[in-house]
Amino acid sequence: QNGRHERMHLTLKQQTTRPPGANFLQQQQRFDAFVSEFNTERPHEALAMRTPADLYAPSPRRYAGLPEVDYPFHDKDVLVTACGRICMHRKKINISTVMAGQRLGIKEVDDGIW
Template identity: 65%
Template sequence: MDCPAQHYAPSPHTYTGLPDLDYPFHDKAVTVTTCGRICYNRKKINLSQVFAGQTVGIKQVEDHIWLVSFVDYDLGYFDDETCRLEPLQNPFGPKVLPMSPV
């Protein structure tokens, strides 16, 4: 029945944040704005405020179609004419196998 403070010891390691992200296989690396957008050719593409301040990689995969990636995860595609992002399946979600027919 001790208090947690009686057993707590601060970590000797200091948190320095994420290292600088590099996207060597992408065409550009862009920083997401505080409102969660990517600015590309004076156009604004809504991504998510979750990525605010982070660097994402964009790569052209077809005419006017770009892939958006964060670290090793592909997030979705956007069309540089309509500026609409189409997300991919959640790469961080649970991996559930379909039930087999009986």
């Protein structure tokens, strides 16, 4: 399956970056157009020559988000800030913006070392 992914990425690159958009918004328009064509116009061999849009159906289950995570074996819970950091002892420690708004469990492994 890696070959299929590589081929899709080659097509994506050829159609969206050659030439690239003049600015971020124009480049995003090129990506959006590719996604639209890929999902609604191009038949896919793996889908019996149908498009993904032909087969897509939204889930009947409503997404309720993730439950709160509990860290019973950790010493402290900390909240990751919107910019992806935790703040401890007047220090800002970069974690990741992917974790923004999430709680992390941290454990003291040595005196003052978390």
